[in-house]
Every structure is written in structure tokens, then in C-alpha cells.
Amino acid sequence: MKGPDRQTPLITLFASGSTGGIVRTSLRLANGFYAMGLNVDFIPNKPEFPYSGELDPGVGVRHLPTFHRVTGVPALARYIRDRAPTVILTGVYQHAVLALKARAVARSEARVFAAVRNPYSLEWAPVSRGKYSSRIRRLKKYYPRLNGIIANSGGVAEDFSRITGIDRSRITVIHNPAYDPAIEGMMEEPPDHPWFENGEPPVILNVGRLEPQKNLTMLMDAFEQVRDRLPCRLVLIGEGSLEKELRARAGASRHAGDIELLGHRANPFPCMHRSGAFVLSSLWEGFGNVLVEALAAGTPVVATDCPGGPGEILKGGRYGRLVPVGDAKKMADAIIRTLDDPPPEGELRSAAQRFRVDVIARRYLDFFGLSEPTGAG
Numbered sequence: 001m002k003g004p005d006r007q008t009p010l011i012t013l014f015a016s017g018s019t020g021g022i023v024r025t026s027l028r029l030a031n032g033f034y035a036m037g038l039n040v041d042f043i044p045n046k047p048e049f050p051y052s053g054e055l056d057p058g059v060g061v062r063h064l065p066t067f068h069r070v071t072g073v074p075a076l077a078r079y080i081r082d083r084a085p086t087v088i089l090t091g092v093y094q095h096a097v098l099a100l101k102a103r104a105v106a107r108s109e110a111r112v113f114a115a116v117r118n119p120y121s122l123e124w125a126p127v128s129r130g131k132y133s134s135r136i137r138r139l140k141k142y143y144p145r146l147n148g149i150i151a152n153s154g155g156v157a158e159d160f161s162r163i164t165g166i167d168r169s170r171i172t173v174i175h176n177p178a179y180d181p182a183i184e185g186m187m188e189e190p191p192d193h194p195w196f197e198n199g200e201p202p203v204i205l206n207v208g209r210l211e212p213q214k215n216l217t218m219l220m221d222a223f224e225q226v227r228d229r230l231p232c233r234l235v236l237i238g239e240g241s242l243e244k245e246l247r248a249r250a251g252a253s254r255h256a257g258d259i260e261l262l263g264h265r266a267n268p269f270p271c272m273h274r275s276g277a278f279v280l281s282s283l284w285e286g287f288g289n290v291l292v293e294a295l296a297a298g299t300p301v302v303a304t305d306c307p308g309g310p311g312e313i314l315k316g317g318r319y320g321r322l323v324p325v326g327d328a329k330k331m332a333d334a335i336i337r338t339l340d341d342p343p344p345e346g347e348l349r350s351a352a353q354r355f356r357v358d359v360i361a362r363r364y365l366d367f368f369g370l371s372e373p374t375g376a377g
Contacts, residue, residue, distance in 0.1 A: 032361030076102035178292035202276025210240030
């Protein structure tokens with residue numbers, strides 16, 4: 001594919017984090033914008049970043065020596081003067097503050113947008129009161145100066161409006177580009193665990209970080225109630241700070257022989273595609289990319305109706321059963337009903353199409369006020 005020329009608008013995306021959805025969301029958007037004919041620069045917060053092999057070679061990778069909101073300003077200002085981006089899109093508040101300051105120093109007309117991808121009132125709940133208050137003050141000070149604020153779910157938008165006092169009408173909801181067509185090929189690879197072979201009892205699967213937010217102890221409680229009533233197994237794929245605790249909980253279970261923690265899997269989709277149900281037990285989510293990925297794999301879904309995106313992804317229960325947060329009994333009942341009467345696989349896959357990269361990238365470009373260039377093709 002021929003790339004865009006120098007006259008084409010340049011979009012600069014900041015990515016952050018070492019793993020997880022924020023990096024992958026930024027990366028997919030970068031690829032989507034480039035496929036539509038834009039020049040794109042991708043700025044990770046570390047020289048080595050996850051999923052780097054998935055970035056289109058036509059996307060420029062740029063590095064800054066520091067992202068500090070004060071000492072990082074001169075370097076970013078130089079980048080802005082040299083590259084003259086049309087749009088700067090950030091995914092975390094520290095980078096939004098940095099970009100606004102650097103834009104002022106560079107005397108640039110670049111438009112700066114910030115994507116809010118988690119309900120900050122919940123994500124920041126564990127920090128000290130002083131640190132929480134300081135972050136909220138910065139949001140109130142700097143975010144009104146942005147050219148636009150984007151939330152990845154209605155729940156995130158409502159939370160952000162409430163904690164900052166910024167009117168809800170100033171926050172635009174654009175969901176994450178969570179559907180990757182590559183899933184369809186990846187899920188056909190052979191599974192690397194015997195529980196996913198034909199003829200085995202159904203597997204209840206969770207893929208995600210092993211962190212308190214995911215409420216996986218409750219999922220184990222629900223699984224035990226399901227297992228008391230029918231043959232099945234529970235598999236957790238992922239890593240995190242609670243791994244040791246969860247392994248101990250699994251080992252103490254009355255159904256310990258039917259629970260496995262498999263750790264990280266670069267390709268979880270063969271397991272996902274062959275599971276009887278994918279279950280999300282979270283206390284909250286920003287969006288819930290993994291739910292879209294499960295739908296794309298044709299896997300029946302059960303999820304907590306937690307703050308954030310799950311209810312929006314599942315259309316209030318149309319594409320998967322929703323249960324109250326923290327209610328192991330209702331989750332167990334929903335899992336059993338799902339295993340007994342799964343929805344049609346084709347219906348689930350169709351539901352994931354709303355979150356295709358090209359669909360979401362087009363919504364971003366419309367919001368940025370950029371018409372689709374014709375330089376690529």
C-alpha cells in the first residue's frame with residue numbers, strides 16, 4: 001500500500017502502560033488511521049512496548065527522553081515544531097497535561113484531544129486522599145483547554161463529568177477498537193491444553209489481569225456452585241499481583257482438580273473459541289475489550305453489570321447475560337443457563353462487528369474534523 005504524503009495531516013498518538021488494553025487500543029487506532037491514508041506517529045512511554053510487532057511499518061515510532069509534565073515540555077515542544085502534527089491524541093491525563101503545555105511553548109495550532117479510558121473515581125480509589133485530590137485538580141484545570149474529550153463508554157463519561165464538573169455534553173463517547181479480524185484466524189490454532197479438546201466438559205474461561213478489580217475470588221465462588229450441579233472446569237489466563245493468592249484459593253477449593261491458572265498466553269483465542277462460556281466478574285471496567293474479543297470468537301458471555309462498558313457491549317443483556325456485581329449465586333445461575341442454552345455463534349460474531357478498527361477509527365476522524373485522505377491506496 002502506498003503511504004500518505006507530507007501534505008497529509010499527521011496524527012500523533014501517545015500510548016502508555018506496559019500491558020493491557022490502553023496500549024493495544026492506541027496501537028489499533030494508529031494502524032486504523034494509517035490505513036485510511038493519514039500520516040501517523042506513535043509515541044510509547046518506553047522504547048520496548050507490548051504488541052510492537054502488530055504496529056504497521058508505515059507508522060512512525062517516536063521516543064521522548066521523559067514524559068514528566070514539567071521537564072518533558074521542551075522535548076515535546078521540539079517534536080511539535082519539527083513534525084507539526086495536526087492532532088495529538090493522548091490516553092492518560094499526565095500526557096494530556098504535557099501535550100497542552102508543550103503546544104503552548106511551541107506556539108502550535110495542533111489540536112489536542114484526550115481519551116478517558118477508565119472511571120477515574122474507581123481506578124484511583126486506592127491512592128491517598130491527597131494524591132486523588134491533586135489529580136482531580138489537574139483534570140479540572142487542564143481538560144477544559146482540550147479541543148475534545150473522548151470517553152470509551154457512557155459509564156466512563158458519566159464518571160468523568162461527575163468528578164470534574166465538566167458538562168457531560170462536552171464528552172463524546174467513542175468505543176474502543178476492540179475487534180481485530182485476526183482473531184478469526186488465531187482462534188483456529190490448536191489449543192495448548194487438553195481441557196479444550198473435543199469431548200471434554202465445558203470450560204468456564206476468564207482472560208485478564210489477576211488484580212483486585214477483576215474480582216476473581218468471586219468467580220471461583222460462582223464456579224464452585226456451578227460445579228456442584230454439573231461437570232465443568234474453570235480456567236484463568238493472565239498474570240498479576242494476585243496470582244499466588246488465587247492459586248492458593250484454587251488449591252483449597254472442593255473442586256481443585258477442575259481449576260487451572262495458565263498464566264500469560266500470547267494467543268488465548270483457541271481456548272476462548274472452545275470454551276463453554278467466557279465470564280467477566282469485574283468490579284468495574286473502562287470498556288471491556290475482552291468481551292468484544294469473546295464475542296468475535298463466537299463464545300457465549302456472562303458478565304457483571306459493572307460501571308463502564310460491559311452493559312453497552314452486551315446491549316443490556318441482548319448478547320450475553322448480565323448479573324449484579326459481587327453476586328456469586330446469580331453469576332452461577334447465569335453461567336448454568338448460558339451453558340444449557342447458548343446463543344447462536346453467528347449472532348455473537350455479528351455483535352462484535354460494531355467495534356471494528358475501521359469503524360471506530362472513522363468515528364475518531366469525524367470527531368477530529370478530518371476528511372478521509374486519498375493519499376493511500
